[in-house]
Amino acid sequence: MKKLFYPLKKLIVPCMLVGSCQIAFGQDLAYVGKSADDAFKKSPFSTNAGANSSGSSKAVQNNTVTGRVLDENGDGMPGVTVLVKGTSNGVTTNSEGRYSISAPPGGTLVVSFIGYQRQEVPINNRSTVNINLALDAQVLDEVVVTGYTTEKKRDIIGSVSVVKPTELLQTPAANLQSQLQGRAAGVTVSGNGQPGATAKVRIRGFASFGNNDPLYVIDGVPTENPSALNPQDVESVQVLKDATSASIYGSRAANGVVIVTTKRGKAGTSSISVDSYTGVQVIPKSSMPKMISTEQYGQYLWTAARNGGTPFGVADDEGNVRGSRIYGNGLSPVVPGYLIVSPGFSGGVPAGDPRANPNLYNIGPGGFYQIIQTSPGTNWFDEITRAAVIQSHQISASGGSEKGTYSLGVNYFNQEGTIIHTGYDRASVRANTTFNPVNRVRVGENLQVTYETRQGGGEAGEGGAWAQAYRMMPYLPVYDINGGFAGNGVGESGNGSSPVANLYRGKDNQNNGFKIFGNAFAEVDILDGLTARSSFGIDYNNNYNNNYVAITYERSENQTEDSFTENYGYLNTWTWTNTLNYNKTLGENHNIKVLAGVEAVKSTGRGITGRNTNYDFGVDPEFRSIQTGTGTITASTYNLGRSSLYSLFGRIDYGFRDKYLFNATVRRDASSKFGPEARVGVFPAVGAAWRISDEAFMQGLSFLSELKIRGGWGQMGSQRNLDANNQFSTFFSQPGASWYPINGQNNSATVGYRQQRLGNTSTKWETTETTNLGIDASFFNGRFNVTLEGYNVVTKDLLMEQVRNGLMPDITMPRINIGEMRNRGFDLTLGTTGNFASDFRYDASLNFTHYTNELTRMAESGAIIYRSTNSNRLNNIIAIQEGYPISSFYGYQIDGIYQNQAEVDAGPITDNKWVGSWRIKDINNDGRIDDNDRAVIGNPIPKFQMGSNLSLAYKNFDISTFLFWNYGNDLYNFTKWYTDLRGFVGGVSTRVLENSWSETNRGGTLPIISNADNYSSTISTDYYVEKGSYLRMRTLQLGYTLPTAVANKIHLNNLRVYLQGQNLFTVTNYTGADPDISIVGDNNSTADDQFMGVDQANYPNSRQFIFGINFGF
Incomplete structure (x- = not known):
């Protein structure tokens, strides 16, 4: 076996860490110390805290211990750390693997080196202690799961990021997507604070106009929505970012692939573990908008009237005096004591006014007279928020023998919403088993069952609680004098609705989901190196939700009829995968791996919706059903889409002398979503790598442990943005849409059919072509690691709904292929790990992501596709056009x-x-302001994102922190439209x-x-556009692990407790509630990337304080 690590120059970096060192050479000895005379006495990490150079006479006398550290071949190992246990006294071995250290006769030496097993060696009064280190196969042969197989991490050719589960769990969250933010270069994540919300994940930009979610593969089963997965069940996560690594998944891989492996049992061990945490969440005060008070609002109204030429308190030419129904009609506003809402009078009255007599209060069928005490300034954002509990409790059991292994996990997760009357609950069970019934045969299953409930509303957008809080007047309190809800029925108060009332009335609305996910598999070793595997997986989702809309009385636009809606639907996808894997080493120099497979996928689903009105027992959710309303029941069914995919795929990997690596992949997909002439897509990829560090001419670079350059090219497809019925023209019959005969007899409708959708059989696959170049380097015996990659991603034949012109009927248009888009950028990952002393360990990593996005071609050159807010308050704020990024902000300067x-x-x-007034810039200099003066005014795509993780451990204490930096993007702060x-x-x-x-x-x-x-x-205008850069401390965790000996005394294998803070601070100039919306669109529940970075009152992320405990027995 080739020697993996090399002697000398790795000592340079430790010198840099301590600041001042001298390096002495002589008799083949390399030594680092404060001076050359200190040879064999001190290491650059040593403070001699445990030595007795000037200790008391009662201290134990140290002896000089010398020796040599040898590798598995008996060769001396340079750069090995040798420490006296329990002290910071340590040295590193020289070029021959020799060391000399001062230590007590009864002490213990701790010997460690990256890639080798750590050893603790008792001195036992010896003056010479030689040590043999054994290779750590787990480190050197670390494997990662890629497409349908596994690879050694050091042999990967494509772009693959490995995310440590321990880092993911530092972010308490309902789902894996939220935990990925900042953890992998090239992966962009944004989300909101809604309980149980699923964050958006984008890998290396955007491959289409619509859904750019990556494909998730959990234990070999593909899914588009892994949100029900319990993060504590995760054992490993790999992100496939280019075609060389991901094209084996063909038409579903254009947006990248996230491969998740859940926890497995291990033969020979049995254990039970408990992981539990509880905490509190709050919305930081910095996220709360600053709004004017009741008195200031009156001054604002008087100022607006005066500047508008219609001053209040002054008679006009006809003798009429203008004023406010709330503040009067004087020369200055007067804050009323009470607000009266009644058919005869609505407005403000002073305290003591007989119209404010509480005896007049009446809200009921016989009359309406509401009395509201004026608020000096209600903080509506305070009123709708609270300190909310977040908790997770997990019990796991695992173990096994040579005949089989098992892993079982049971979890309960609960997250109250920081907006009142909202919340999320999830209960899940996961069972993974593997059995070896006979030699060469393995069978098993991976099963997850999840039930989840989402409570209430509070969602983002104009209908959400945060947006409604912007629209409420400061003089309105939450409640009237009798405890009923106050509202804007007083007049001149807009048509917003009390978010407190809305949230309370919707507190019993629920969205319930039941999911069964997993697979059963069988593997047979046909011959040595040849394995057949068959796996049948299922992704079953059952959803039920209900929504009650109550009668209201306090609004200016009241709901006069209550209603109850129930919705039920299911979607089932099964995947049957069959593969052959062949792995053979020929002689000492050639290694060949061959994969061949066939896969079938089918999805079916249906749903039904029912609605009724007039509920006598509307206040009690136990009595609500479609049947208990006294109105007319309306119902409809719908098809969630039936589609199928049939695939053939293959891959070959070849390695020569473990130095020259090559692979080639091809996948053929046939999809029912396309017409007959475009149904089949073929997606190839090739890649190669060269481990330069193994070349003879590199052997003199002793500081270099490994250097590999790699590159790849390939194609992937996408059908995700295509409706299953896109190829068909559909028709429907509906009496309300029927026609009357034009013959004078128009008293009855003629029932017929009319077109609903225009089909297109010529629509073809989106094809994403990627080119990737990368460098992997490891320095100083693996202490420092660097990965740098550059990439170019081009998507051709982009799918978008055909634009309907004014002469075409009001029907659904098909998706057609209209253009081309490019993403270009680079990823950088840095990492270092090691020991400062025997009890002081560190682990640090940094990942950096930069990319640009451009729509390079549209079918109609010069065409612009506009997008407006869902509420249509502002039109055409997004422009999609050649030469600019997707979702570019558009308007006047x-x-x-x-x-x-x-x-x-x-x-x-x-x-x-x-x-x-504003001076609008005349862009085209034609002397007038019109639509031609609009231009791109902002870009939501960051210039870069960076995640930094630092973990330190001293003896039984550990501390870790994670910082996330988003820089250089613009945000469209639409909330200013409400308030400014x-x-x-x-x-x-x-x-x-x-x-x-x-x-x-x-x-x-x-x-x-x-x-x-x-x-x-x-x-x-660009007034709405703000810089969206921010720096956020995502996590800070302090933990303590009970010593093993102490834990054993209380019959535990281990015990750890920790305190954690999340989102402790955010540094930003953005004036909205939360800048973490760079890829959040108009509605966060959709994946439409044509509308990103627009803040329409997103549910802010919370600050969390958590206490957790882990123990096992």
Whole structure:
């Protein structure tokens, strides 16, 4: 076996760590110390804390112990750390593997070296102690799961990131996706704080216009939604990022592949472990918007009226005095004591006014008279948030023998929402077993059963609680004088609805999911090196949800009829995979691995929805069903889509002298989603690597442990953005959509059919072509590791729904192939691990991601596809066009404020300019402002993202921290539309008072406060665009592990407790609630990447404080 590690120059970095060293050479001895005279006395890590150089007479006298550390071939090993146990006194061996150290006669030497098993050697009064280290096969032959097989980590040619489960568990979360943020180079993750929310994951940019979620493969079974997986069941995670590694999955791999292996039992051992944590979550005060008070709101109204030319408190030409129903009609606003809502009068009255007599209060069928005590300024964001509990409790058992192994895990996870009346519960069971009934045969199963419940609303978007809080007036309290909900029925208070009332009324609404996921498999070793495997997997999802809409009384636009909706659906996908694996070593130089397989996948699903109204027992959820309403039941069924995929695939790996590596992959997919002429796609890939460090001319570089360069090219496909019925033109019959005969007899409808969808049989696969170049390097005997990769990803034949012109009927248009998109970037991963002393260990890693995205071609050159908010409050804020990134922000550029009439007269022609208004930039210099002056005003894609992990352990204490840095992206802060520009009657941000232009604030960036301004809130401008960079401490954990001897006394194998904080601080200039929305779209529950980085009142991420305990027996 070739010697893996080399002698001398690795000592340079330890010298750098301590700051000042001298290196002495002589008689083949390399030594590092404070001076050359210190040879064989001190190491660069030593403080001699355990030595007796100047100790008391009672101290034990140290002796000099010398010796040699040898490898498995009997050769001396340089750079090995030799420490006296329990002290920081240590040395490193010289070029011949020799060492000399001062140690007590009864002490113990701790000997460690990366790639070898750590040893503790008693001195036993000896002056010479020679030590033989054994190779750590687990480190040198570490294998990772890739496509349908495993590979040695050091032999990987493609781009594969390995994520440590211990790092993932440092982020308490409901699902794996949320834990991946910052853990792997090239992987971008964004999410929100909604309980149980699934974060968005993107690998190396965007391969399509629609769903860019990666494929997840859990224990060999593919799935598009792993959110029900319990993170504590995970044993290993690999991310396949290029075609060389992922094209074996063909048409489902264009967005990357995340391979997850769950925990397995080990033969010869049996154990039971408990992992439990409980904590509290809060939304940081820094996430709370700053809104003006009741008194300030009155001044705001008077200022707007005065600047708009219709001042309050002043009679007009007809003698009418304008004012406010709430604040009166004086020359200045008066904050009322009470607010009255009734058919005869609605408005503010002073305290003591007879109209505020509590005896008049009446809310019922016989009349309506609501009395509300005016609030000095309700903080609606405080009212809808709370300190919420998060907890997870896991019991696991594993073990086995030569005849079989087992692993069983039971978990309960609960996350209360930091927004009131919301929450998430999940109970899951996982069982993995493997049996060896006869020689050369293995059978087993991997099974997961999950039941989850989501409670209440609180979702993102205009209908969510956070958005509604923006729209509530400061003078409205939560409750009226009798404890009923207060609202905006008082008039002049907008049409928003109380988020507290909405959340309370929706607290019994639930979304329940039941999932069975897993596979059964059999493996047979046909010949030495030839293994056949058959696996049948199932991904069954059953979903039930209900939604009750209550009658309301306090709003300006009330709900006059209650309703109850129930929805039930299922989706089942089965996967049958059969493979042959052949692994053969020919002589000493040639290694060949061959994989061949066939796979069939089929998905079916159906659903039914029912609705009824008029519930006499509407307040009690136990009485609600479709049958208990007294209205008319309406119901409909729907098809979740039936599709199938049939695939043939193969791969060959060849290695020559473990130095020259090559692989080739091909997969043929046939999908039912495409028409007959485009049904089949073939996706090839090739890759090669050269381990340069094994060449003879590299042997003199002793600091270099390993250096490998690699490259690959390949193609992958995508059908994910295609409806199963895209190729078909469909028709439907509905009386409400029927036609009346044009013959004078129009008293009855003629029932017929009309077109619902236009089909397209010519639609073909999206094809993603990747080129990847990488370098893997390991220095100083594996203490420092570097991986650098550059890539170019081009997606051709992009799928997008055909745009319907004004002459076409209102039908669903098919997806067609319209263009080409490119992602280009690089990934960098750095890592170091080792010991500062026998009891002081460290592990640090850093990953860095940079990429750019560009739509390089569209079918119609120069075409622009616009996207607007779901609420249509602002139109065309996103533009998709050639030469720009996907989801580019679009609108007008603001070029300052018109300071005087002369500037107004000299400005470009437009009907929307006045002193104090925005000056819109004339982009094309034609002297007028129109649609042609709109341009790209922002890019949601970060310039880079970086994750940094540091773990330190001293004796039984450990501390770890994880920082995440997102830099260089823009965010579209749509929440300003609610609060800054009078687009809606509702709450007002303090920015308006501080930054609006006036004669005394000519440096203001907002237009003059004026009720005549009906323009500023109707256009998309770069005022909404902000820098989205942020630095966040994702986790900080402090733990303590009970000494084994002490744990054994209480009949435990191990015991660890820890305290943890999550999202402890965020450094950002973004003014919205949370900047972690770079790839979060218009609705976080969808995966539409045409609308990213737009903040429509996202549910903020919480700050968490957690206590946890792990023990085993």
